[in-house]
Amino acid sequence: MPITILSQGRNVEPWVKALKEKRPDLDLRVYPEDQPREEITFALAWGHPLGAFRQYPNLTCISSLGAGVDHILKDPDIPEQVQIARIKDEDLTTDMANFTMALVLNHLRDLHTYKAAEETQTWKPLRYKRNADVTVGVMGIGTLGSAVAQRLSSIGLRVTGWANSAKQIEGIGMYAGAGELDAFLNAADVLICLLPLTPDTANILNKENLLKLPKGAFLINVARGEHLVEENLLELLETGHLSGASLDVFREEPLPESHPFWSHPKINVTPHIASVTNPESAVDQILENYDRNQRGEEPLNLVSRTRGY
Known part of the structure; x- marks a missing residue:
C-alpha cells in the first residue's frame, strides 16, 4: 500500500530521499499528485491543507513529520477512527x-x-x-x-x-x-x-x-x-x-x-529552528509505524486527541 506526504511550505524531498533509500520499493506519493487516493491508508503530514484528508476514504493513520501534532489536530475534518502518531527522535x-x-x-x-x-x-x-x-x-x-x-x-x-x-x-x-x-x-x-x-x-x-x-x-x-x-x-x-x-x-x-x-x-x-526533525534519523520510526499500520496494529507514539499530545 502507498504512503503519501502532505505538506505546505516545506521541502519534502529530504523525506522522499530518506524513505526511498531505506526502502527502494516503497510506493511513495506526494500530495496533490497522489491519485488514486482510495489506495492510501497511511499519510505523513506537516502543515497540510485543512480539509484535505476528506479525500482519503480509507485512511487509518497520520504521522506528523515532527514532535508536534497541533497542526494536524486543528483540522476538524479528520475522522475519529484515524490514528495520529508523532515522532520521538533522539x-x-x-x-x-x-x-x-x-x-x-x-x-x-x-x-x-x-x-x-x-x-x-x-x-x-x-x-x-x-x-x-x-x-x-x-x-x-x-x-x-x-x-x-x-x-x-x-x-x-x-x-x-x-x-x-x-x-x-x-x-x-x-x-x-x-x-x-x-x-x-x-x-x-x-x-x-x-x-x-x-x-x-x-x-x-x-x-x-x-x-x-x-x-x-x-x-x-x-x-x-x-x-x-x-x-x-x-x-x-x-x-x-x-x-x-x-x-x-x-x-x-x-x-x-x-x-x-x-x-x-x-x-x-530566531526563525523556528530550535530543533528540526532529521529525516535520516526518523525514517526507521516512520517505516515501523507504516508496517504496523499494514498489520492493523497501533502505531508507536500514538497521540491522545483528548490530551492533544
Missing part, C-alpha cells in the same frame, strides 16, 4: 536541549547586550549571575522538556519543571497541575515554554501568569507561538517586570517584517 531531542542551553547561557552572560554594544563601541563590563544562583523553570516535561531540564541541571543550574500530571526526574524540582503553577512561576528566574499546544495551554504565557515570575525574569518560548500573548510580553518588557525574551516560535510564521519583535532591543528572534 537528534530532535538533543538539538532542543543544546539550543535552549545556549539561549539560557546567552542571557546569563549578557551576550545579546554586548553584541548591541559593539555597534556603538561601548566598553561596559556587566555583573553576571553564576549558574548555581539561577532557577530555570521548564514548562512541559515531555520528551523534549525532560531532556532540556536534565541538560540545564548538568551545568549547575537550579532546575524546576511543571507538567499537567505528577512526574519525577532526579535532581529536578517538580510541580504538577494548576494548583502548583503559581509556586512554579514564583521561583523561575528563567522560564522556558515547551508545552504542547492544546486548548488548555493556548495563551498560557499571558500577563496574569508572567506577572507571577520574579521581577527581572527572562522568557524563552520554543514551543508554539500561540502560547504567548504577544501584547502582554511587550507591556511587561516596557514596565521592566521582564528583562527580556528569546522567541523561536510565533503566531504568524514567517514573522511579518512590520512586527515589533524584530526591532525590540530586549527580544531575540
